Structures are given as structure tokens and as C-alpha cells.
Amino acid sequence: MPDYETLRLIWWILIAVLLVGYAVMDGFDLGVGTLLPFVARTDAERRVLINAIGPTWDGNQVWLILGAGAVFAAWPAVYAAAFSGMYAALLLVLFALFLRPVGFDYRSKIDHPLWRRIWDYALFLGGIVPALVMGIAFGNFLQGVPFHFDETLRSFYEGGLMDLLNPFALLAGLVSVAMLSMHGANFLLVKTEGVVQQRALRASRISAVLTIVLFVCAGAWIINGIEGFRLLGSIDMQAASSPFGKTVVREVGGWMHNFYEHPWMWAAPAAGIGGSLLVLLFGMRRPGMSWIASAFAVAGIATTAGLAMFPFVLPSSTHPSQSLLMWDATSSPLTLWLMLLAAIIFIPLILMYTAWVFRVLRGKVTVEQIQQNDHAVY
Amino acid sequence: MIPDTLVDISRLQFAFTALVHFLFVPLTLGLSLLLVVMESLYVKTGRQIYKDMTRFWGKLFAINFAMGVVTGLTMEFQFGTNWAYYSHYVGDIFGVPLAIEGMMAFFLESTFIGLFFFGWDRLSRRKHLMVTVLVALGSNLSALWILIANGWMQHPVASFFNPETMRMELSAFWPLILNHVAQIKFLHTLSAGYLTGAVFVLGISSWYLLKGRDIEFARRSFVVAAACGTVVALGTVMLGDESGYYVAEHQPSKMAAIEAEWHTEKAPAAFTLVGMIDDEKKQTDYAIKIPYALGLIATRSTDGVVPGVHNLVAENAQRIRDGLIAYALLPAMRDRTATDIERARFEAHVDNLGYALLLKKYTDDPQHASDSMIAHAAEDTVPKVAPLFWTFRVMVLIGFLLVLLLMYALVTARRGSAWNKRWFLRLAVWAIPLPFIGVELGWFVAEYGRQPWAIYEVLPTGLAVSSLHVGDVQASLTAFVLMYAALFAVELFLMFKYARLGPSALHTGRYHFEGGRRDA
Numbered sequence: 001m002p003d004y005e006t007l008r009l010i011w012w013i014l015i016a017v018l019l020v021g022y023a024v025m026d027g028f029d030l031g032v033g034t035l036l037p038f039v040a041r042t043d044a045e046r047r048v049l050i051n052a053i054g055p056t057w058d059g060n061q062v063w064l065i066l067g068a069g070a071v072f073a074a075w076p077a078v079y080a081a082a083f084s085g086m087y088a089a090l091l092l093v094l095f096a097l098f099l100r101p102v103g104f105d106y107r108s109k110i111d112h113p114l115w116r117r118i119w120d121y122a123l124f125l126g127g128i129v130p131a132l133v134m135g136i137a138f139g140n141f142l143q144g145v146p147f148h149f150d151e152t153l154r155s156f157y158e159g160g161l162m163d164l165l166n167p168f169a170l171l172a173g174l175v176s177v178a179m180l181s182m183h184g185a186n187f188l189l190v191k192t193e194g195v196v197q198q199r200a201l202r203a204s205r206i207s208a209v210l211t212i213v214l215f216v217c218a219g220a221w222i223i224n225g226i227e228g229f230r231l232l233g234s235i236d237m238q239a240a241s242s243p244f245g246k247t248v249v250r251e252v253g254g255w256m257h258n259f260y261e262h263p264w265m266w267a268a269p270a271a272g273i274g275g276s277l278l279v280l281l282f283g284m285r286r287p288g289m290s291w292i293a294s295a296f297a298v299a300g301i302a303t304t305a306g307l308a309m310f311p312f313v314l315p316s317s318t319h320p321s322q323s324l325l326m327w328d329a330t331s332s333p334l335t336l337w338l339m340l341l342a343a344i345i346f347i348p349l350i351l352m353y354t355a356w357v358f359r360v361l362r363g364k365v366t367v368e369q370i371q372q373n374d375h376a377v378y
Numbered sequence: 379m380i381p382d383t384l385v386d387i388s389r390l391q392f393a394f395t396a397l398v399h400f401l402f403v404p405l406t407l408g409l410s411l412l413l414v415v416m417e418s419l420y421v422k423t424g425r426q427i428y429k430d431m432t433r434f435w436g437k438l439f440a441i442n443f444a445m446g447v448v449t450g451l452t453m454e455f456q457f458g459t460n461w462a463y464y465s466h467y468v469g470d471i472f473g474v475p476l477a478i479e480g481m482m483a484f485f486l487e488s489t490f491i492g493l494f495f496f497g498w499d500r501l502s503r504r505k506h507l508m509v510t511v512l513v514a515l516g517s518n519l520s521a522l523w524i525l526i527a528n529g530w531m532q533h534p535v536a537s538f539f540n541p542e543t544m545r546m547e548l549s550a551f552w553p554l555i556l557n558h559v560a561q562i563k564f565l566h567t568l569s570a571g572y573l574t575g576a577v578f579v580l581g582i583s584s585w586y587l588l589k590g591r592d593i594e595f596a597r598r599s600f601v602v603a604a605a606c607g608t609v610v611a612l613g614t615v616m617l618g619d620e621s622g623y624y625v626a627e628h629q630p631s632k633m634a635a636i637e638a639e640w641h642t643e644k645a646p647a648a649f650t651l652v653g654m655i656d657d658e659k660k661q662t663d664y665a666i667k668i669p670y671a672l673g674l675i676a677t678r679s680t681d682g683v684v685p686g687v688h689n690l691v692a693e694n695a696q697r698i699r700d701g702l703i704a705y706a707l708l709p710a711m712r713d714r715t716a717t718d719i720e721r722a723r724f725e726a727h728v729d730n731l732g733y734a735l736l737l738k739k740y741t742d743d744p745q746h747a748s749d750s751m752i753a754h755a756a757e758d759t760v761p762k763v764a765p766l767f768w769t770f771r772v773m774v775l776i777g778f779l780l781v782l783l784l785m786y787a788l789v790t791a792r793r794g795s796a797w798n799k800r801w802f803l804r805l806a807v808w809a810i811p812l813p814f815i816g817v818e819l820g821w822f823v824a825e826y827g828r829q830p831w832a833i834y835e836v837l838p839t840g841l842a843v844s845s846l847h848v849g850d851v852q853a854s855l856t857a858f859v860l861m862y863a864a865l866f867a868v869e870l871f872l873m874f875k876y877a878r879l880g881p882s883a884l885h886t887g888r889y890h891f892e893g894g895r896r897d898a
Binding site: 054055056057058059061062065066068069070072073074076077079080081082083084087088090091094095097098101102104105106109110151152153154155156157240241242331332334335338339342343346347350353354357360361374375376377 | 443448454457459465470478481489540548712868
């Protein structure tokens with residue numbers, strides 16, 4: 001078994017992989033949901049969009065479920081404090097996510113315009129609300145959230161839904177919506193043709209430009225306005241997990257510290273901007289490459305936030321010294337080790353069979369196909 | 379102190395969301411198995427009708443599956459949102475099976491489910507069957523891991539309390555996985571799920587037979603359901619008995635409440651078949667008893683004792699006092715200032731620490747709890763008898779009725795006489811809700827019977843909640859009820875519509891409403 005410090009570092013990386021995996025894999029499903037009213041205008045066109053992601057969105061969503069499960073198992077204190085603290089926001093995401101499984105499966109089972117219009121609206125909300133609120137959540141993590149612990153390690157949170165809706169967090173929410181729309185539009189470039197594809201191209205370009213602009217604005221705000229968190233002195237990375245006994249200070253631009261110290265980290269924001277620029281470059285000529293570029297952009301932007309905060313995972317705005325770090329909020333070494341073994345076995349398997357499923361389902365979804373298989377498809 | 383109202387409403391929300399989730403899960407499990415059987419028959423015989431069966435029952439499976447995903451999402455989030463202290467206190471252990479469930483089961487199920495519906499023309503027969511098998515395997519493995527997690531809540535093995543981190547931590551992996559309480563629970567729940575699927579298919583097929591529609595399709599579905607159903611119905615009942623045996627061994631308070639065993643009786647104790655339960659006076663009036671039966675069933679011996687409620691309460695009062703010794707030493711243990719003697723004392727009493735925590739319902743400072751607080755906390759250690767006594771009995775009755783139903787279906791189907799027994803076909807239609815009621819009651823017996831514990835003898839439910847405002851949870855519970863009710867209504871509407879439509883829903887041109895041949 002590796003030592004505790006190594007295990008903790010590995011788990012920070014693994015959770016980053018899972019959450020980035022979610023953003024990349026289900027991100028385009030959320031993006032397609034967001035674009036549903038804009039890219040598709042007729043019932044048949046909407047069904048093209050829905051069937052482009054219909055067979056695979058469910059597997060993609062598991063990245064979120066596994067991400068949450070892994071945070072529970074590897075960082076129980078983070079799972080407890082964040083999920084209970086941001087109660088209303090989390091339930092909002094949850095209720096929006098409810099709309100997708102039933103939306104996909106039930107929408108086309110009844111041939112009635114009102115029925116279908118209601119589900120189209122539901123699928124739109126099921127795409128845009130999680131994208132927006134998850135971005136807002138990260139925007140708040142970057143500013144710290146108001147929680148603390150008592151001596152039995154029960155967490156308390158002082159704040160409500162409205163406090164989460166501050167300007168910087170809203171900007172982060174928009175970055176999230178823009179980048180996932182871009183990602184969704186690029187998936188549609190691959191999976192559709194004709195007029196739908198043309199509209200997807202326009203959506204891809206608009207959202208790529210917005211992604212770059214909004215991401216740069218957020219970066220400038222991080223450098224000049226947001227108080228980052230910094231650990232004073234050193235902590236014992238092998239010690240039993242406890243949020244007490246460290247000193248943390250806040251300073252404007254504090255989140256840039258890691259980037260100045262380790263210049264290789266600039267690769268993440270560079271991927272965010274570079275990927276979005278490549279999306280503009282590739283477009284219709286190389287739809288596959290364009291999707292890969294947008295995947296890099298999404299991964300780069302999500303990773304930028306993670307690296308900026310390292311080793312913090314849940315900073316506390318009211319009690320900065322009780323902020324949760326990836327060093328002091330983890331499970332026991334045995335649990336981290338066992339879960340690492342499970343991840344080593346299963347994650348490659350998951351990637352392999354997911355790739356196989358996408359391969360089997362490759363090819364364009366067209367209006368003709370939908371009309372021919374009216375009763376078999378979504 | 380944590381307000382009782384917060385605890386109550388948090389429990390209500392959990393019970394509501396879990397019970398609704400558990401309406402869909404057993405059918406998913408059951409239908410996934412039957413789909414594998416039907417499609418195997420298709421691959422083996424090459425007959426189109428088995429493909430049609432797989433696709434039609436697959437349509438109903440899909441309608442149900444979507445709601446399973448919706449309500450399952452809630453469960454994954456809810457430990458953190460509403461049971462934050464629980465998540466902190468036992469995440470080190472409980473999170474492990476949950477995360478493995480995600481990696482091993484959810485991905486498998488959810489990745490291949492799309493291919494099940496969209497892969498018919500893209501895959502060879504064998505490959506498509508493999509996809510169906512993988513979906514079923516994913517569902518089954520998911521049940522395995524969540525019941526390993528639940529089994530640990532019922533019988534927390536392989537773990538210890540770490541005072542430095544103020545939580546339970548895992549001490550070994552395999553005992554957690556091989557926890558026999560979890561294994562039996564898994565098999566009992568799984569067979570109950572298969573049973574639900576079998577009765578569902580049997581009932582709907584019977585309805586087609588009553589209507590004289592799609593006869594061949596209905597008969598073949600009926601036979602598959604009856605054959606699989608008989609085996610799993612017997613399994614459900616036998617494994618239920620096995621599960622009860624482990625309850626007697628590991629959860630005496632649950633056992634005493636289920637059986638309304640107020641006082642410890644001389645072995646072997648009598649079994650109370652029915653009676654008027656009085657939880658206030660702690661007695662059963664007008665009891666109909668079967669001599670010796672409880673002792674024989676619960677302990678499988680003539681000299682095994684089944685402890686009664688009064689005796690357990692008295693014992694547990696002592697365990698509370700004992701736990702207080704460990705509780706008093708917590709600060710010193712946490713700050714590592716405890717002497718060796720204190721450390722040894724703590725270790726000797728830490729197993730009863732959970733009992734001391736029961737006092738937190740009555741005081742912020744358990745060390746200065748009064749005798750009456752201790753007495754109250756000890757009373758709390760046995761759940762209310764009447765709800766458990768009755769839910770358990772109805773569940774068992776349903777189990778036996780379904781065994782009879784399915785055995786009769788199998789025997790008469792083999793003889794070919796089932797098709798003419800209209801009374802029986804009608805009965806089979808009306809039996810469709812029974813397994814659903816049975817599994818809901820089973821959930822209640824298992825979870826309510828564990829009270830007052832979230833983790834048996836380790837963490838009281840009252841302490842496990844998040845520090846939320848009562849109003850927050852009231853609002854969220856209202857939202858859950860409204861949302862689930864709306865979606866459930868839609869689900870039922872579609873389920874009835876497609877079940878009524880029957881295999882004509884496939885638009886193959888071979889079935890009743892399509893003007894095609896009556897039989898394929």
C-alpha cells in the first residue's frame with residue numbers, strides 16, 4: 001500500500017478525472033439539451049437531436065453519479081459539508097436532472113403536439129439548469145462557502161440559495177453554459193447533417209467565442225478581485241483527517257499562486273482557450289477534430305479551477321482555517337487504497353466498453369431514419 | 379440539541395423517496411432477468427415470437443427503468459444533502475460499496491441499456507443477447523453493492539471508531555463484502571425483484587388471454603413468467619426465513635418488535651400469530667399463539683432464547699451507562715492526551731459508545747444525563763411493535779400467496795388447462811400489485827425495524843441528520859411529493875397504455891390491433 005500522502009494525491013487526481021470525465025462525457029448531452037430550442041425547429045429535427053444523444057446519455061450521466069459516490073467515499077467531509085450546505089442548489093440540479101430520463105423515454109411515446117412540447121421544454125431545462133448551477137457552484141467554491149465544524153465534526157452552513165447567486169458565481173455559471181453548449185454543438189456537427197448541422201455550426205461558433213470571452217473575464221476577476229486562499233506554514237500530509245489545526249489566509253489573487261509556482265499548470269487554461277479557438281478553426285471541415293478540440297477546452301477549463309484551488313477542495317469563507325483540503329478531508333488510507341484498486345480495475349473497462357458502444361452507434365442521425373423507425377426511436 | 383421535528387421530517391423524506399424508488403427497482407431486476415430468458419430462447423430457437431416478446435416487454439421495462447433512474451439519482455445525493463453527519467461518520471465504510479456500485483454496476487447497466495433498444499439492427503443476435511445480459515448483470519450487481527452497504531448498516535462489521543477523526547473507519551475489505559447479513563439480504567431482495575417481474579408478466583399475459591388477443595404471444599410469456607416465477611417465489615420465502623434467522627442473531631430489538639415478544643419466554647418461545655398490540659402498555663391482547671414455534675423458527679433450536687422487549691430495555695440501559703464511560707474519554711482520546719489506563723478503558727467501552735449517543739436526543743451533555751433520561755433512551759432502543767408486527771405478517775402472507783399463485787400457474791400451464799380457467803387468469807391480473815406491496819413492506823420491516831439506529835448500535839438516526847432548517851426540508855419534501863406524483867402519474871399512464879396495446883406496439887404487422895394474423 002502506498003503511503004497516505006501519495007494516496008491522497010492520487011485521489012485528488014482521480015476525482016478530478018471523474019469530474020472532468022463528467023464534464024466531457026455528459027457535458028455535450030447537457031449542451032444538446034440547452035441547444036434544443038435553438039438548433040431544431042420542427043418535431044422531426046428535435047427528434048434528430050434527441051436521438052443523437054438518446055442511446056448514450058444515460059451511460060454518460062454515470063460519470064456524475066460515480067463522481068458524487070467517489071467524493072462520498074474518498075472525501076466524506078467534503079460530501080457532507082458541500083451537499084448539505086448548498087442544499088437548495090443541489091436539489092435544483094437534482095430536479096432538473098429528473099427531467100432527462102423521463103423526457104428522453106416518454107416524449108415520443110405519445111404523438112400529440114402539446115405532450116411533446118412539454119417534454120421538449122423539460123429536456124431544455126434538464127440541460128441548461130444543471131450546466132448553469134454546477135458552474136455557479138464552482139464559482140462559489142472559488143470564493144469559499146460559509147461553513148464550519150463543531151468539535152464532533154458536524155458541519156454547519158450559514159447561507160442560502162440567494163447568497164450563491166453573486167456576480168462572480170453567475171459569471172462562472174455562464175462560462176459553464178457557454179462551454180457545454182459549444183461541446184454539445186460540436187457533437188451535433190458529428191451526428192447530424194443538412195440544415196440542423198448548419199445551425200449547430202453557428203451555435204458552435206457563437207458559444208466558442210462566448211466561452212473564450214467569459215473564461216478570460218473570469219480569469220481576470222480571479223487575478224484582480226477574488227480573494228484566494230493560502231495555507232500558512234506546512235501541514236502533516238500523513239496525519240489523520242481533521243479540518244482543525246492549520247492556518248489559512250485570504251488574499252486577492254491568491255488562486256494564481258500555483259500557476260506562478262508551477263508554470264506547467266498554464267497548460268490547463270491554455271487548453272481551455274486553445275481548444276475553443278480550434279473549434280472555430282475546424283468547424284464543418286473536420287467535425288470529429290472539432291469535437292475533440294471542444295473536449296479539450298471543457299477539460300482545460302474545469303481543470304483550471306481545480307488546479308487554482310489545489311490543495312483546497314472546499315474553502316470556508318467564514319472560518320478559512322477550517323477549509324477542507326485534499327490532505328485533511330480524506331478517508332482512511334485503507335479505504336483510499338481499496339478504492340484505488342477498484343478504480344484501476346474498472347475505469348479502463350468502462351472506457352473500453354463505452355468506446356465500443358459509441359462505435360456500434362456511430363453514424364449520422366437523419367430525419368429520414370427517424371421517420372422510418374417512428375416507433376422504435378425516441 | 380437537534381430538533382426532533384428536523385429528524386422526523388428528514389426521515390419522512392428519506393422514507394418517501396426510498397419507497398418510491400423501490401417501486402421501480404424490483405421490476406427492473408425482475409424484467410431484466412425475464413428479458414434475458416426470452417432473448418436466449420430467441421437466439422436458441424431463432425423464432426421471431428421470442429424476439430417480439432423481448433422487444434415488447436423491453437418497452438415496458440424502459441418505461442419503468444426511466445423512473446428508476448430518476449428516483450435513484452435522489453438516493454445518491456440524499457446521504458450528503460440530508461444525512462451529512464451520517465456521511466461524515468461512516469463515509470469511510472459506507473462510501474466504498476456505493477462507489478464500487480457506480481464503477482461496477484451503474485456504468486454497465488446505463489451504458490448498455492441504450493444499445494439494448496437501439497442495437498437490434500446494428501448487432502448480431504448473439505451480440506445483442508450479450509448486451510441484454512450485461513444490462514441485467516449491471517442491475518443485479520447494483521442490488522448486490524447497495525445491499526452490502528445496507529447490510530453493513532444492519533450489522534456493522536469490519537470497522538472501528540477512530541477518536542482522532544471522530545468517525546467509523548474500515549478495518550478490512552472482505553468481511554465487509556462477505557457480511558452474511560448482506561449476502562442473505564441481497565438474495566432475498568433479488569429473488570423478490572425477480573418475483574415482481576414474474577407476477578407482472580404473468581398478470582398482463584393473463585389479461586391478453588382473457589381478452590382473447592395475441593394468444594400465442596401471451597401464452598409463451600405466461601409460461602416463461604410462471605416457470606421463472608415459481609423458482610424465485612420459493613426462493614424469496616426461503617431466503618426470507620434465512621434473513622429472519624440472522625435478525626434474531628444480530629438484531630434482537632428488531633426481532634422482539636416484529637414478534638411482539640414483550641418478555642423473554644422460556645425456550646422455545648411461542649409464536650404470536652395475530653393479536654391486538656398495545657404499544658403503550660407493552661402487551662398483546664387476544665393473542666393467538668402457536669406453542670414453541672418462535673423459538674424453533676428464530677433460533678433453529680429448542681433451547682435458543684428470544685429476548686423480550688422489557689429485558690432488552692433493561693440490558694440496554696446498562697449499555698448506555700457503559701457507553702458513557704467511553705463518551706467521557708472522547709476529548710482526551712481525540713487530543714491524544716489520554717493516559718494508557720484511560721486508553722484501555724476507552725477501548726473496553728467504545729463498543730457501547732453508540733448507546734451513550736442515544737442520550738443526545740435528551741441532552742447536549744450526556745455525561746450529566748439524569749436517570750430518567752437514561753430510562754427514556756433505553757426505551758427508545760426497541761422500535762414500536764405494532765407497525766412492525768403487522769407489516770411483517772402481511773409481507774409473509776403475500777409471499778405465501780404468491781408461491782401458491784405461481785405454482786398453480788406453472789402446473790396448469792403445463793397441463794394446458796390454465797388457458798380455460800378464467801377465474802385464475804383474473805386472479806393473476808389482480809395479483810400484479812401484490813409483490814410491489816410485499817417489497818415495500820419488506821423495506822419497512824428492515825429499515826423501521828433498525829430504529830433508533832442509522833447504523834445498528836453505532837449511530838443513532840437522530841444524530842445522523844444534516845444541520846438544516848426544518849423549513850428547508852419541509853419545502854424539499856413537498857417538492858419531492860409533487861414532482862414524484864406528477865412523474866408517477868405519467869409513468870402509470872404510459873405503462874397502462876402500452877400494456878393495453880400489447881405487442882401491437884411494436885408495429886410489426888403481426889398483432890391484434892394491426893389487422894394482421896392473430897398469432898405469430
